[in-house]
Amino acid sequence: MRPLEWLIAAASLLGIVWFLQPRLPSSTLWFGVAAATLVLLHVWLEGVHWQMAPAYLALPLTLFIGATGFTSPMLRLSCAIMAGAMVGASLFLSWVLPMFKLPVPSGRYPVGTSMLYLTDSFRAEMHEGARSGNREVVAQLWYPAATAQWQRAMYRRKKETTFRSSYQAVLRTHSLQDAPMASGRFPVVVHNSAWWGFRNRSTFMTQDLASHGFVVVAISHPYNSSMVELADGSVANPDYSLDLGFSLARYIPIQERFAMADEELAIQTADCRFVLDELEKLDRTPGSPLESRLCMDRVGTYGYSFGGAVSVEFAREDPRVRAALELDGVLHGAAASHGLDKPVLLIDAPWMISPGEHTAIWAPKILGDARVAETSRLWNTIAESKVRLLEQCGGGRIIIEGLGHGGFTDQIFMSPLRKLSSAGSVPPKRVAHILNTYVLAFFRQTLLDEPAPLLLQNTEDFPEVTVQEWRPCVK
Numbered sequence: 001m002r003p004l005e006w007l008i009a010a011a012s013l014l015g016i017v018w019f020l021q022p023r024l025p026s027s028t029l030w031f032g033v034a035a036a037t038l039v040l041l042h043v044w045l046e047g048v049h050w051q052m053a054p055a056y057l058a059l060p061l062t063l064f065i066g067a068t069g070f071t072s073p074m075l076r077l078s079c080a081i082m083a084g085a086m087v088g089a090s091l092f093l094s095w096v097l098p099m100f101k102l103p104v105p106s107g108r109y110p111v112g113t114s115m116l117y118l119t120d121s122f123r124a125e126m127h128e129g130a131r132s133g134n135r136e137v138v139a140q141l142w143y144p145a146a147t148a149q150w151q152r153a154m155y156r157r158k159k160e161t162t163f164r165s166s167y168q169a170v171l172r173t174h175s176l177q178d179a180p181m182a183s184g185r186f187p188v189v190v191h192n193s194a195w196w197g198f199r200n201r202s203t204f205m206t207q208d209l210a211s212h213g214f215v216v217v218a219i220s221h222p223y224n225s226s227m228v229e230l231a232d233g234s235v236a237n238p239d240y241s242l243d244l245g246f247s248l249a250r251y252i253p254i255q256e257r258f259a260m261a262d263e264e265l266a267i268q269t270a271d272c273r274f275v276l277d278e279l280e281k282l283d284r285t286p287g288s289p290l291e292s293r294l295c296m297d298r299v300g301t302y303g304y305s306f307g308g309a310v311s312v313e314f315a316r317e318d319p320r321v322r323a324a325l326e327l328d329g330v331l332h333g334a335a336a337s338h339g340l341d342k343p344v345l346l347i348d349a350p351w352m353i354s355p356g357e358h359t360a361i362w363a364p365k366i367l368g369d370a371r372v373a374e375t376s377r378l379w380n381t382i383a384e385s386k387v388r389l390l391e392q393c394g395g396g397r398i399i400i401e402g403l404g405h406g407g408f409t410d411q412i413f414m415s416p417l418r419k420l421s422s423a424g425s426v427p428p429k430r431v432a433h434i435l436n437t438y439v440l441a442f443f444r445q446t447l448l449d450e451p452a453p454l455l456l457q458n459t460e461d462f463p464e465v466t467v468q469e470w471r472p473c474v475k
Contacts, residue, residue: 009090012062013084051099054085057086096415096416098414102203105211107211107213109182110176110211113176114141130223135267139219144210144211146179148176150178152174153173154170173207175203181289186214186293187300188296192218192272193218193304193305193307194305194307202408214447221271264306269317272318276296279296301324307327323345324340325347328349331386346390349400394470396455397470399466401466403424404424
């Protein structure tokens, strides 16, 4: 909990004790004024969120007890117990889903962030159920900032959250909203999130890359990404009944799932090319905040889960992209069958090595035994395609023990309960340090031509990590 939240909880408990006294102290009025001021400061500086709602109600309840002058000891005690339970509920909720803190970026630059709302006049929107018109894309930039004295950005935007995640719209990050960019030219890295993911789900990683002198552009792909607020304020939602294999809200045969994935892959890789085109234009536009700031001949890409497939395919199709990194991802499209002639690095959790065994454990709980075999075949096919890519084209693979699929995102910081955080056995801050170190090394090597011995061998500094170097097969 944050400082003012602790003070509100403490003030509520103090008020309970205060108003249980037979005769109220003469300073009762001042206590009420101080409590109200405390809440107003919290609203202004920290932001209202639902985990604290019971504590918000506890304060006026204690004030009500005192103001009405209840004489019945039983009634006063009952109200006090109710107020105490409210404070306890807020303490519990704030522990289960806290206002979490991401690691401080490790680079020398402050980090700025800003939004881009783009419309592709050459493409029509193709998603079923989407509004008609040209394809709209939303992207968020993280970049080296010229100053550290600026307003800190919120983690997410209100319209892109549910009630449960609404607290993230008042959660401040280490990024600075619309801060001016530092002078110089910086390499560009394009990021793609998971199926139903949101662009800032791995903010700990994007902030760290930006602090080391990279411009990271994370793309929301409307109608597949999680809720996306468009330029006019409307919200594009995905079809949550369509899933590639995790929860399977409704049954989809394996071949249809692959066809669905390839169709979405084509849309998202086109989004990536379009965003890169627009960045080139902004780099050449006089007066643009990005004018003469982007090294468009030093472009990389990375993605998580399905975003990994998008990033690898994007690197295959676009000659401007020099390297691709996949985070516990999948492969679809031409890259899965024909490979990639550029540097590629796969960073995986152990389950991706033998997904059939993993499926046998969790699938019956969701699917029932009847469809376990087919789902196992789906994941085995994906795992085999990754090995085939490395065998044919070469590249690197890093396996991090103690990670689950959610361990590559900010989710590991969102709760101390593993059921909610998807954290593995490695502490979240340690996970972030490992991932940030290897991701930074890869892009420094491929985009800045800086040697990275870390990517070639195991090291005692990271005993959780197994490094594999694959050399292409001689044809």
